[in-house]
Amino acid sequence: MMNFITKAISNTLSKTILKAASKAITLAGLFSLALLSGCSQEKVEAIAAPEPVIIQNGEECDLCGMYINRFPGPKGQVFERGGVTAKRFCSTRDMFAYALQPEHQHRIEHIFVHDVATAPWDEQEKAQYIDAKTAFFVSGHDLKGAMGPALASFSTQADADQFIELHGGEVLKFSDIDIDTLSMMSHQEMHH
Known part of the structure; x- marks a missing residue:
């Protein structure tokens, strides 16, 4: 009789343990799926870039406070993590001065600049925006933007080279531009 009771208890315990293990595995699987779907959702959101906004008359620069559309040359926009609107x-130059500050660098998700080849220098509000990280920039040219020198931005190397033939300068990539680049631009302006 004792053997029968031991087998019954052992059998019941085995079934209970199997049921608990099965539930745990099911819950772990569901939790893993939830995590994976959450991860894939985050990846989709990170990949989808916001659209650049049209800068309206009367809007002020988020760095210097000047009216944006009152000046010639390309403009810029920065979208930060968690931000609802573009800076x-x-x-x-002002866009890079903002973006290169250590307190801003880690928050930036997307940066857009005008493609200078798509509109006249003094009508850049009509130009198309492009991703600044893939753009070609011309520094040291003879055209002025707001408060002096500006980095002329282009979607292709060929457009940047053509601009250089007319206005001088040198081509830089996004990763080439740092605070020293901006300082040299200001320094060159003082000696012209």
């Missing part, structure tokens, strides 16, 4: 800038 807008009266020049590519």
Whole structure:
């Protein structure tokens, strides 16, 4: 009789343990799926870039406070993580001055600049925006933007080279531009 009771208890315990293990595995699987779907959702959101906004008359530069559309040359926009609207800038130089600050660098998700080849220099509000990280920039040219020199931005190397033939300068990639680049632009302006 004792053997029968031991087998019954052992059998019941085995079934209970199997049921608990099965539930745990099912819950772990569901939790893993939830995590994976959450991860894939985050990836989709991170990949989908916001659309650049049209800068309206009367809007001020988020760095210097000047009216953006009152000045010639390409403008810039920065979208930060968790931000609802773009930071807008009266020049590519001001945009980089903002974006290169350590307190801003880690928050930036997307940066847009005008493609200078798509509109006249003094009508850049009509130009198309492009991703600044893939753009070609011309520094040291003879055209002025808001408050002096500006980095002329282009979607192709060929357009940047053609601009250089007319206005001088040198081509830089996004990763080439740092605070020293901006300082040299300001320094060159003082000696012209």
